[in-house]
Structures are given as structure tokens and as C-alpha cells.
Amino acid sequence: MDPVLVVGASVGGATAADTLARAGVPVVMLERDTSYVKPCGGAVPPVAFTEFDLPETLISRKVHHALVHSPSERVVEIEVAGVHHTDQDYIAMCCREEFDRYIRQRAVQRGATLIEGQLVDLTFDKDGVTATYRERFGGARQQLRAVTVIG
Ligand SMILES: Cc1cc2nc3c(=O)[nH]c(=O)nc-3n(C[C@H](O)[C@H](O)[C@H](O)COP(=O)(O)OP(=O)(O)OC[C@H]3O[C@@H](n4cnc5c(N)ncnc54)[C@H](O)[C@@H]3O)c2cc1C
Incomplete structure (x- = not known):
């Protein structure tokens, strides 16, 4: 079964991925920069x-x-x-850095896959979606099949 793709592994995306992983749903988080810290009051x-x-x-x-x-x-x-x-x-x-990291790592421990890359395109068809992303390091373009996308 293709995974659900979650674009953005900050607090919202990582929480969605964690919820899916706990329910046994295959899920991939795509985050363009895991070192990014959202400006936030906390x-x-x-x-x-x-x-x-x-x-x-x-x-x-x-x-x-x-x-x-x-x-x-x-x-x-x-x-x-x-x-x-x-x-x-x-x-x-x-501390937003610790907060996001905790939720993201917990999702990974529960079975979510984390890919560091930037989504550049989505193509939908009757069976799901093809996501094109650029890897953070190296910049190579990759494609991923998913049943649906959470952004
Ligand atoms: C100045 C400021 C202060 C705030 N203070 C508070 C506060 O005190 N308390 C509070 O509850 N809320 C606060 N907020 C709001 C809070 O930060 C947001 O509600 C929250 O971050 C939204 O979470 P999110 O996961 O939806 O999105 P974000 O946290 O914005 O995360 C989006 C993620 O998606 C990634 N991304 C984006 N585009 C792509 C792409 N093409 N491919 C891959 N990844 C991508 C980004 O790198 C990022 O990690 C504040 C916001 C600001 C701006």
C-alpha cells in the first residue's frame, strides 16, 4: 500500500504523521529543512x-x-x-526547536518515514498522487507515490 504523504514536518505535519503511524497507516513526512526553527512565541x-x-x-x-x-x-x-x-x-x-523535534522523532519511532526534501510538484490521478521533490543535500529530483497528501 502506498503511504500517505505529509508535506512539512513541523508541529502540524508531525502530529498528523504520528497519528497515522500509531493507527498503522504507512506515512512519509517530507520536510524541506529539519534544522529550520519556526519563528514562534512558544x-x-x-x-x-x-x-x-x-x-x-x-x-x-x-x-x-x-x-x-x-x-x-x-x-x-x-x-x-x-x-x-x-x-x-x-x-x-x-522552545519551539525542542517541541517540533520531539513530535517529529516520536512519529519516526512509531513508524513514519522522514525524508528531507522540498516538494516541487504534485500530480493527481485516479489511484493517488505522484509527488516530485528535490532532496535537500545534492538537490536531485525524486518521485514518490502516495495515496493522498496532507499539506
Ligand atoms: C511570530 C510568531 C509567533 C507565534 N507564536 C505562537 C505562540 O506563542 N503559540 C502558538 O500556539 N502559536 C504561535 N504561532 C503560530 C504557530 O507558529 C503556527 O500556528 C504553527 O507553527 C503552524 O504549524 P504548522 O505545522 O501548520 O506549520 P509550520 O510550523 O509553518 O510548518 C510548516 C513546515 O512545512 C515545511 N515546508 C513548507 N513548504 C515545504 C515544501 N514545499 N516541501 C517540504 N516542506 C515544506 C516548512 O519547512 C515547515 O517546517 C506564532 C507564529 C508566528 C509567526
């Missing part, structure tokens, strides 16, 4: 850690209060709290 709601079975070791800091400074020097204080106080009244601050 703020994640705590519920994501239970929902996506992520370890708390990925949390570098728990933020309960924030001060927002405007250019006109107004300062607003924000308390991170729900309607009902719980022990999850914080924002988890994460």
Missing part, C-alpha cells in the same frame, strides 16, 4: 499536553502573570486564569 495551553500526550519536560516555564507594555508606555497586567481556578491556570512556554 506559548502553548496546558490542555495540549494531555490532548496530544506530550511530556511536561517540554515546558521551559509556566507563566501565571504577564505584563504587556505598549509603545505609549501603558502597562497592562494579565493574570492567566480560567473562570474556575484550576492547577492548569498557566501558559506553558516551550
Whole structure:
């Protein structure tokens, strides 16, 4: 059976690939640059850690209060709290590099294949799709058959 192709192995793609791999579906992640770190504040709601079975070791800091400074020097204080106080009244601050790497590696451990290359073309037919990609190192063009694509 041809795999599902997931283009982009950042947080969204790697999570999709991990979900498919856990369900026993063959899956290939195509990522143009695994060393790329997405510009991101790294703020994640705590519920994501239970929902996506992520370890708390990925949390570098728990933020309960924030001060927002405007250019006109107004300062607003924000308390991170729900309607009902719980022990999850914080924002988890994460290092995006570690966060993405963890989810990507977990998907690979569960059976996903990671290819470092840039998608350049997709051709659909009645049986699936042919993806053309350029390998990151060497730049050779390669083709891959897939049943469908997640981008
Ligand atoms: C400045 C900034 C701050 C942010 N702060 C926060 C925050 O604090 N909290 C929060 O939850 N969200 C934040 N976000 C939003 C968050 O970064 C995005 O919602 C999230 O990264 C989207 O994930 P994604 O996997 O869909 O896409 P992306 O993270 O953008 O990943 C796309 C991946 O696809 C790869 N790719 C692209 N084209 C190709 C191709 N042709 N072939 C192969 N691979 C390809 C890229 O290299 C990349 O790895 C912030 C965003 C920005 C810009």
C-alpha cells in the first residue's frame, strides 16, 4: 500500500504523521529543512499536553502573570486564569526547536518515514498522487507515490 504523504514536518505535519503511524497507516513526512526553527512565541495551553500526550519536560516555564507594555508606555497586567481556578491556570512556554523535534522523532519511532526534501510538484490521478521533490543535500529530483497528501 502506498503511504500517505505529509508535506512539512513541523508541529502540524508531525502530529498528523504520528497519528497515522500509531493507527498503522504507512506515512512519509517530507520536510524541506529539519534544522529550520519556526519563528514562534512558544506559548502553548496546558490542555495540549494531555490532548496530544506530550511530556511536561517540554515546558521551559509556566507563566501565571504577564505584563504587556505598549509603545505609549501603558502597562497592562494579565493574570492567566480560567473562570474556575484550576492547577492548569498557566501558559506553558516551550522552545519551539525542542517541541517540533520531539513530535517529529516520536512519529519516526512509531513508524513514519522522514525524508528531507522540498516538494516541487504534485500530480493527481485516479489511484493517488505522484509527488516530485528535490532532496535537500545534492538537490536531485525524486518521485514518490502516495495515496493522498496532507499539506
Ligand atoms: C511570530 C510568531 C509567533 C507565534 N507564536 C505562537 C505562540 O506563542 N503559540 C502558538 O500556539 N502559536 C504561535 N504561532 C503560530 C504557530 O507558529 C503556527 O500556528 C504553527 O507553527 C503552524 O504549524 P504548522 O505545522 O501548520 O506549520 P509550520 O510550523 O509553518 O510548518 C510548516 C513546515 O512545512 C515545511 N515546508 C513548507 N513548504 C515545504 C515544501 N514545499 N516541501 C517540504 N516542506 C515544506 C516548512 O519547512 C515547515 O517546517 C506564532 C507564529 C508566528 C509567526
